[in-house]
Amino acid sequence: MLVNFALIFAVCLAISAEASSSISGAEEKVAASSRLAEGDHHFEYRMTIKSRDRSASETLSKHLRGLPEVVEFRITPTGD
Secondary structure (H helix, E strand, O other): OEEEEEEEEEHHHOOOHHHHHHHHOOOEEEEEEEEEEOOOOEEEEEEEEEOOOOOHHHHHHHHHHOOOOEEEEEEEEEEO
């Protein structure tokens, strides 16, 4: 299953790209990008990840809701 995934942090709390990949729990990272957003107040990582586990999106969502440094996140399944 392919999933588009975005993580948004306050700039002062942003983590490294490597750490953002490990948070995703992805078996494989297909593509990744990053950018400053919201007038340079937020730092956003976007990636497409691949996982065989169909429940991975819900598991990831629960994990991200518990991280105080995450301002916003989006998880969008895109297909198999």
